[in-house]
Amino acid sequence: MFTLAEENYLKALFHLESESKDxxxxxxxxxxxxxxxxxxxxxxxxxxxxxxxxxxKYKGAxxxxxxxxxxxxxxxxxxxxxxxxxxxxxFQWDEVHDIAEQLEHIKSEELITRLDTFLDHPNFDPHxxxxxxxxxxxxxxxxxxxxxxxxxxxxxxxxxxQSDSKYLQYLDKLSINIGSKIKVLxxxxxxxxxxxxxxxxxxxxxxxxAQNIYVIN
Amino acid sequence: MFTLAEENYLKALFHLESESKDxxxxxxxxxxxxxxxxxxxxxxxxxxxxxxxxxxKYKGAxxxxxxxxxxxxxxxxxxxxxxxxxxxxxFQWDEVHDIAEQLEHIKSEELITRLDTFLDHPNFDPHxxxxxxxxxxxxxxxxxxxxxxxxxxxxxxxxxxQSDSKYLQYLDKLSINIGSKIKVLxxxxxxxxxxxxxxxxxxxxxxxxAQNIYVIN
DNA sequence: ATATAGTTTTAGACAAGTCTAAAAATAAAA
DNA sequence: TTTTATTTTTAGACTTGTCTAAAACTATAT
Numbered sequence: 001m002f003t004l005a006e007e008n009y010l011k012a013l014f015h016l017e018s019e020s021k022d023x024x025x026x027x028x029x030x031x032x033x034x035x036x037x038x039x040x041x042x043x044x045x046x047x048x049x050x051x052x053x054x055x056x057k058y059k060g061a062x063x064x065x066x067x068x069x070x071x072x073x074x075x076x077x078x079x080x081x082x083x084x085x086x087x088x089x090x091f092q093w094d095e096v097h098d099i100a101e102q103l104e105h106i107k108s109e110e111l112i113t114r115l116d117t118f119l120d121h122p123n124f125d126p127h128x129x130x131x132x133x134x135x136x137x138x139x140x141x142x143x144x145x146x147x148x149x150x151x152x153x154x155x156x157x158x159x160x161x162q163s164d165s166k167y168l169q170y171l172d173k174l175s176i177n178i179g180s181k182i183k184v185l186x187x188x189x190x191x192x193x194x195x196x197x198x199x200x201x202x203x204x205x206x207x208x209x210a211q212n213i214y215v216i217n
Numbered sequence: 218m219f220t221l222a223e224e225n226y227l228k229a230l231f232h233l234e235s236e237s238k239d240x241x242x243x244x245x246x247x248x249x250x251x252x253x254x255x256x257x258x259x260x261x262x263x264x265x266x267x268x269x270x271x272x273x274k275y276k277g278a279x280x281x282x283x284x285x286x287x288x289x290x291x292x293x294x295x296x297x298x299x300x301x302x303x304x305x306x307x308f309q310w311d312e313v314h315d316i317a318e319q320l321e322h323i324k325s326e327e328l329i330t331r332l333d334t335f336l337d338h339p340n341f342d343p344h345x346x347x348x349x350x351x352x353x354x355x356x357x358x359x360x361x362x363x364x365x366x367x368x369x370x371x372x373x374x375x376x377x378x379q380s381d382s383k384y385l386q387y388l389d390k391l392s393i394n395i396g397s398k399i400k401v402l403x404x405x406x407x408x409x410x411x412x413x414x415x416x417x418x419x420x421x422x423x424x425x426x427a428q429n430i431y432v433i434n
Numbered sequence: 435a436t437a438t439a440g441t442t443t444t445a446g447a448c449a450a451g452t453c454t455a456a457a458a459a460t461a462a463a464a
Numbered sequence: 465t466t467t468t469a470t471t472t473t474t475a476g477a478c479t480t481g482t483c484t485a486a487a488a489c490t491a492t493a494t
Contacts, residue, residue, distance in 0.1 A: 003450080003451090005450080005451065005452095025471080025472080026471090026472065026473085027471065027472075035451095035452075035453090036452075036453060036454085037471080037472065037473085038452085038453070038454080038455095038472085038473070038474080039451070039452055039453070040472095041472065041473055041474085042451075042452080042473095042474095043451080043452095045473095046450095046451095057459085057472080057473070058458090058459060058460065058471080058472060058473080085328075088335060089328070089331040089332065089335055090331065091327075091331070095327075098325075099323065099325050099328055102323045102324065102325075103320075103323060106316065106319045106320060107319065108315075108316050108319075110308075110312075111302075111306070111316055114306040114307065114308070115306065118305060118306055220480080220481090222480080222481060222482095242441080242442080243441090243442065243443085244441065244442075252481095252482075252483090253482075253483065253484085254441080254442065254443085255442085255443070255444080255482085255483070255484080255485095256481070256482055256483070257442095258442065258443055258444085259443095259444095259481075259482085260481080260482095262443095263480095263481095274442080274443070274489085275441080275442060275443080275488090275489060275490070
């Protein structure tokens with residue numbers, strides 16, 4: 001069983017690993033977790049003893065297979081709770097992170113199994129990030145930007161890149177939501193703006209705006 | 218802001234106060250929280266400094282007005298989460314306590330407000346215990362046992378006293394659930410057994426069984 | 435009223451997780 | 465290749481919440 005602090009370190013390591021090829025420096029971890037490098041060193045050494053992290057002094061750390069599983073499980077919980085908060089409690093996409101950060105540490109396999117079922121086994125969280133399955137496997141997603149779609153292509157909205165309230169309200173006007181099917185009817189060559197179809201109606205969207213919306217297709 | 222441990226002490230105190238007129242002994246608190254009396258003393262002293270507990274050495278402790286509010290809030294969260302677990306995730310009444318024990322410490326006013334709305338502002342948890350409102354006020358409940366009802370009286374099931382799986386399955390057969398309207402058609406004098414009407418059908422229930430079901434009317 | 439039993443508090447220790455300050459190792463620059 | 469700068473680790477201290485053992489208080493019984 002892992003403590004809250006341990007889980008947070010594993011999660012941070014998981015995210016940092018995917019960004020940098022080499023081992024992750026204790027400094028980078030400290031930065032991510034808003035703590036001091038000395039604290040990170042302490043914890044990484046502890047996690048190394050527990051065999052969830054591989055670590056050599058001054059050489060950085062990375063997750064072992066076991067560590068990756070635990071981290072993926074925490075991330076799974078986090079993202080499932082985010083879906084719950086948005087879909088069921090009507091939070092906006094940008095309001096849920098801090099709450100999910102707490103909920104992800106609730107200990108109960110059964111709870112997550114049932115939550116997953118209740119939410120109808122979602123594959124993506126409200127930010128468009130994939131939700132690992134029960135075995136920690138992350139479906140390699142075809143997540144791309146709406147701006148990358150060409151004429152007559154379509155995709156399902158899985159999230160947004162940056163999400164401030166005003167922008168979300170704008171999306172509401174276009175009836176774009178998670179799960180919305182978006183079809184590109186027309187692309188304007190000179191500025192990349194698009195005409196799209198959402199829910200039977202057509203709308204106009206600028207290239208800049210389309211670069212902020214994630215879709216899978 | 219109160220820590221998880223502090224919240225648990227306040228909650229324990231809240232429950233213990235309602236059982237005994239005098240101040241609550243540190244021993245009783247330790248017993249309830251499965252810790253040692255010395256630990257309880259330490260914590261009570263700390264809470265006294267924070268003005269949420271009134272405490273005199275060797276004389277026991279009780280909650281101040283402020284302490285009561287905080288305790289009621291934790292209990293509110295606990296019970297709302299229990300309703301969620303049972304009504305939405307289909308847990309059984311006896312499986313939810315430990316999970317709610319964790320969920321009750323999640324910090325977010327907004328979350329609880331929305332959860333309350335999502336659950337349609339329930340007044341009772343699955344065990345029939347009343348849910349304090351946003352101001353910590355507990356509706357004085359008319360909770361009684363089904364066995365106390367007389368002929369032609371009726372009540373709404375708000376929970377059970379003891380709940381093992383087998384018993385819950387038995388209740389399912391009688392289509393008794395939280396919120397079920399139960400009408401007493403007939404009471405057998407010599408053994409207290411009853412004929413009741415639930416959902417348009419009539420069933421037979423023993424006195425012993427009726428003593429296990431909470432209703433309000 | 436005094437000895438005894440039971441309860442409650444204090445004192446000191448420990449584990450987890452953090453911090454600061456100083457030492458050690460690595461990387462960069464002259 | 466030295467020197468200098470930067471990164472990383474160690475050492476020691478602090479906080480929270482717990483514990484054990486001992487001391488202080490209260491209640492009980494003779």
